[in-house]
Amino acid sequence: KGISLFVVPQKRIKDNGLSENDVTTAGVYHKMGYKGAPIAHLMFGSNDDCKGYLVGEPHKGLSYMFQMMNEARVGVGTNAAAIGTAAYHASLAYAKERPQGRPIGAKDPTQPQTLIINHADVKRMLLFQKSVVEGSLSLLLQCGLWSDLAHVAEGETKERAELLLDLLTPIAKSYPSEMCCQTTSAAVQILGGAGYTTDFPMEQYYREARIHPIHEGTTGIHGLDLLGRKITLKGGKGVQFLMQEIQQTIGESKNSTLKNLGELLEKALGRVQKVTEHLLALASQNVEVFLADATLYLEFFGIVTIAWQWLKQAVQAQKALVQAVSESDRNFYQGKIATAHYFFEYELVKTISLSQRLTSSDRTTVEMQAEWF
Numbered sequence: 001k002g003i004s005l006f007v008v009p010q011k012r013i014k015d016n017g018l019s020e021n022d023v024t025t026a027g028v029y030h031k032m033g034y035k036g037a038p039i040a041h042l043m044f045g046s047n048d049d050c051k052g053y054l055v056g057e058p059h060k061g062l063s064y065m066f067q068m069m070n071e072a073r074v075g076v077g078t079n080a081a082a083i084g085t086a087a088y089h090a091s092l093a094y095a096k097e098r099p100q101g102r103p104i105g106a107k108d109p110t111q112p113q114t115l116i117i118n119h120a121d122v123k124r125m126l127l128f129q130k131s132v133v134e135g136s137l138s139l140l141l142q143c144g145l146w147s148d149l150a151h152v153a154e155g156e157t158k159e160r161a162e163l164l165l166d167l168l169t170p171i172a173k174s175y176p177s178e179m180c181c182q183t184t185s186a187a188v189q190i191l192g193g194a195g196y197t198t199d200f201p202m203e204q205y206y207r208e209a210r211i212h213p214i215h216e217g218t219t220g221i222h223g224l225d226l227l228g229r230k231i232t233l234k235g236g237k238g239v240q241f242l243m244q245e246i247q248q249t250i251g252e253s254k255n256s257t258l259k260n261l262g263e264l265l266e267k268a269l270g271r272v273q274k275v276t277e278h279l280l281a282l283a284s285q286n287v288e289v290f291l292a293d294a295t296l297y298l299e300f301f302g303i304v305t306i307a308w309q310w311l312k313q314a315v316q317a318q319k320a321l322v323q324a325v326s327e328s329d330r331n332f333y334q335g336k337i338a339t340a341h342y343f344f345e346y347e348l349v350k351t352i353s354l355s356q357r358l359t360s361s362d363r364t365t366v367e368m369q370a371e372w373f
Contacts, residue, residue, distance in 0.1 A: 005061030006052035008044060022050035033207030070166075073173035073216045074143055080212040081136040084180030087187035087205040088129035094191050094200070095122055116190070124346075125190055129183040130335075131310070131343040136176035138309035143172045163238035164245070167230045168305065170222035175302035177212035178219055184209045223294035226301060231276060239276075243269065246308045252315050258337075261311055261344050268304045268348055271355040275300065278359045292366050293358055300354040307348045314340035 012021040024043040031039065044050045056064055095117035102114055116122045146168075149161035184206045188195035195202045213219045231239055246269060253262035279297065282290040317336035324330045 002059035003061040004058045005055040005064045007055055008050065008052040012051060022047050032210060033204070034211045069216060070169055071147075073169055073222075074140065074147070076212055076216045077136065077173045077176040078140050080176040080180045080209060081133055081140060083205050083209050083212075084129065084133040084136070084176065084183045087180075087184040087202055087209075088126070088133050090201055090205075091129065091187035091190040091195075092117075092126055094194075095126060098191075122190055125186040127339060127342040128186055128346070131339050131347060132176075132179045132183045132306075134313075134336075134339065135306040135309050135343060136179070138313060139168070139172055139175070139306060142309065143168060160241050163234065164241050166233065167226075167238035167242060170226040170230065170298060171302045171305050173216065174213065174219045174222045174298055175306060178299070181206075181209045181213065219298065220295050223296075223298035224291055227279065227294040227297045228291055232280070242305075249308060249312050249315065253311055256315070256318055258311065258314050258318060258340075261314065261340060264344050264348060265304070265307055265311055268307060268351050271351055272301065272304055275355050275358045288366055289363060292363070296354055297358060300351055300358060303347055303351050303354075307343060310340040310343045 008023060009021055010023050011018050013019075022045050024046060026041040026043045029039040029041065044052075055061075096115060098116050099113040100116045101119065102109075102111055103118065104120075117126070143165055146161040146165040150158060150165055153161060184202065188202045188206055191200055191202055194200055197203065217225070246265065250262040250266055253259060275297070279290055314337050317333040317340075321330060321333040321337070324333055
């Protein structure tokens, strides 16, 4: 019938006052990072004197748990983006202070060294971080808006917000979680050997980031959730709403210098449609094959979603740039537009190879036998 939800306090009130509730901490797990949130191994009822108190109705515990879990998943994505952002700004500050080498074309060894932020490869690593963390934050704020609308709006607006939030929760959790492991690694790389030492905070950020693809549902679970459930929920209505939102942004870009980005995103949407139709056709034939690469589908869908957020930001930045007065404002908006171009050139192109993999007839992972490893 379904599990029930209970609250089990550490202590409970008896006739003679407050007493233990037979809950024992059997041990504390020692972790690679994330040490500000201890994880304990708890034992309940070792002496047959532990009481739990039913929350809500019997057999509805899982649905109650997901009320908490879905909000927590967006929170995990937010925390991952926060750690990635901290690492980005720390490595950016270092790159602006650290002289090393000379411009590639400079041949005179008597000339002074240049700051490493002037090297193209360092700018690439900084752009990678900026594109991921600010793209992730944009999506998380978008989900925050839909969450608010789901609570206060009515009718079609409420339904639209609920379905969009439901659809994109796996991405809002998983994309920042997975990608900020990579961006914090890039932050360490910018500092070189210094980044590996405890003299700088990057090594800690690198360790702290790694938990996020695991807790509140692993990335694999979110892939299964997106492809196996969210895509077809209510006849695919959430996907239809999302495509409308993305097409609106593409439309806003068409009469500007961002037209080429809009066209690239439109082609990527075509790949999403092709891949999704291909996979859904497999669902009735072989469910294991259908879901075998659900994690890759999640990555594929996530990249396109973040590209949409970057086009939204670039459209607004271009409008604001016309009105910008101060140099700092102009630099800010130019930086947004340049990062959008980076994301489309370096990240969105990954959907081409992912599309090829997801529509391939090769079944390597399904057909591989445990004994062959």
